[in-house]
Amino acid sequence: MVRVSRVVPGSICDEMGIVAGTELLTVNGRQLADFLDWEFLTADDELVIEAKLPTGEEIVYEVERPEGEALGAELEPPTVRRCANKCEFCFIEGLPQGLRKPLYVRDDDYRLSFAYGNFATLSNVKERDIARILEYRLSPLYVSVHATPWEARKILLNNPRVPNILEQLTRLAEGGIQFHSQMVVVPGLNDAEILEQSLADLWNLGDAVLSVALVPVGVTQFSHLYNGRPMDAENAGRILEAVERWEERALAERGDRWVFGSDELYLLSERALPSAEHYGDFSQIENGVGAVASLRERVRDGLADLPRLDGKRIGVVTGVSMAPLMPELLDAIAEKTGARFTLIPMENSLFGPTTTTAGLLVGADIRRALSDRHDLDLALIPAETINDDGLFLDEERFIALREAMPMPVYPSYDFIDVLALEGEPLLTGRHAA
Numbered sequence: 001m002v003r004v005s006r007v008v009p010g011s012i013c014d015e016m017g018i019v020a021g022t023e024l025l026t027v028n029g030r031q032l033a034d035f036l037d038w039e040f041l042t043a044d045d046e047l048v049i050e051a052k053l054p055t056g057e058e059i060v061y062e063v064e065r066p067e068g069e070a071l072g073a074e075l076e077p078p079t080v081r082r083c084a085n086k087c088e089f090c091f092i093e094g095l096p097q098g099l100r101k102p103l104y105v106r107d108d109d110y111r112l113s114f115a116y117g118n119f120a121t122l123s124n125v126k127e128r129d130i131a132r133i134l135e136y137r138l139s140p141l142y143v144s145v146h147a148t149p150w151e152a153r154k155i156l157l158n159n160p161r162v163p164n165i166l167e168q169l170t171r172l173a174e175g176g177i178q179f180h181s182q183m184v185v186v187p188g189l190n191d192a193e194i195l196e197q198s199l200a201d202l203w204n205l206g207d208a209v210l211s212v213a214l215v216p217v218g219v220t221q222f223s224h225l226y227n228g229r230p231m232d233a234e235n236a237g238r239i240l241e242a243v244e245r246w247e248e249r250a251l252a253e254r255g256d257r258w259v260f261g262s263d264e265l266y267l268l269s270e271r272a273l274p275s276a277e278h279y280g281d282f283s284q285i286e287n288g289v290g291a292v293a294s295l296r297e298r299v300r301d302g303l304a305d306l307p308r309l310d311g312k313r314i315g316v317v318t319g320v321s322m323a324p325l326m327p328e329l330l331d332a333i334a335e336k337t338g339a340r341f342t343l344i345p346m347e348n349s350l351f352g353p354t355t356t357t358a359g360l361l362v363g364a365d366i367r368r369a370l371s372d373r374h375d376l377d378l379a380l381i382p383a384e385t386i387n388d389d390g391l392f393l394d395e396e397r398f399i400a401l402r403e404a405m406p407m408p409v410y411p412s413y414d415f416i417d418v419l420a421l422e423g424e425p426l427l428t429g430r431h432a433a
């Protein structure tokens with residue numbers, strides 16, 4: 001059964017009399033377990049839908065749907081499948097106590113992998129789930145592989161019952177499913193022969209593996225499970241050498257790079273980051289692969305849209321790892337606009353100094369950075385620090401913070417998104433609603 005959360009006014013479901021709270025029971029005789037069933041089983045044009053209204057009345061609807069017309073029922077979110085692993089490097093295990101409960105949810109859900117691109121390990125996938133993936137052709141999936149040798153993977157996921165990922169992927173690949181995959185690389189566990197073996201195994205799955213991202217292990221001062229070494233420059237450099245070897249082969253044999261190192265590997269090893277062309281369609285940008293190249297490209301392309309901001313003093317708050325990359329971008333914007341930029345790199349007060357990502361800065365860090373800066377006309381903060389509810393990770397509300405600061409403050413993804421707003425309203429904060 002799935003429950004309706006909203007019905008689009010004027011839609012087919014609206015005309016049928018379905019309302020929020022209605023339980024959708026079956027479609028063409030098949031029971032509904034979740035949004036996937038609803039989405040795929042209602043793909044036909046002739047439908048018999050059994051439903052139970054909030055009044056308790058059960059109704060069977062016979063529906064002939066005009067081609068391409070949506071039914072118009074939005075469903076309550078599914079119960080997320082929890083992760084059965086206990087990876088030492090798990091970011092959630094590295095969260096401090098006392099944050100909002102949803103932040104501690106370790107999801108591992110192939111349905112969300114298909115629907116939203118969340119990475120899943122497939123550790124908790126049962127036979128019936130495999131059958132569904134194949135029947136509904138849930139492709140591409142985003143899979144956290146970490147290692148293909150079974151024993152190594154059990155150690156990495158800290159789960160002796162983890163299934164053999166190579167068998168799972170092979171079976172799904174034979175059914176036409178494709179994957180974007182990732183490996184979190186942990187020094188001493190999956191960085192040398194295991195890395196090489198894993199890349200070879202994934203390569204042997206042919207076109208089924210669309211891309212592989214190599215991401216360095218990242219731990220915070222609260223990562224109580226992690227006993228290993230942190231990733232260092234030398235190790236990061238060796239991983240990038242493996243990337244180069246495999247991408248050379250991939251370019252020659254299949255015409256795309258196939259394997260990518262995350263931006264952090266380049267920053268750690270102090271190697272130059274590739275340009276935007278390197279990343280093709282940026283299929284793993286959410287994984288920190290090509291994010292810097294994308295930012296550089298957006299700034300370069302957006303310069304022409306910027307107004308003059310002569311003499312205006314603009315503060316830019318960022319994390320420690322991104323700070324060295326900012327001057328080249330801000331210099332270009334300053335030249336085009338006449339604005340004067342002040343870069344404000346901040347250490348992370350919640351996660352500790354080893355967490356240097358700009359997007360993980362918390363409200364307290366932004367407050368510390370800006371509350372005494374009466375010299376600034378405007379401040380930009382990383383937009384990734386705020387969730388859809390307007391909250392920082394430490395539960396500070398952006399609106400409250402903004403009102404307490406001595407200058408207009410804007411969340412920004414790429415500077416252009418804010419600075420291209422007209423100059424004067426921008427500087428008086430009238431765009432800040």
Ligand code: SF4
Binds near residue numbers: 085089091106107
């Ligand atoms: S798979 Fe590992 S890293 Fe991902 S949520 Fe589970 S324990 Fe954490």
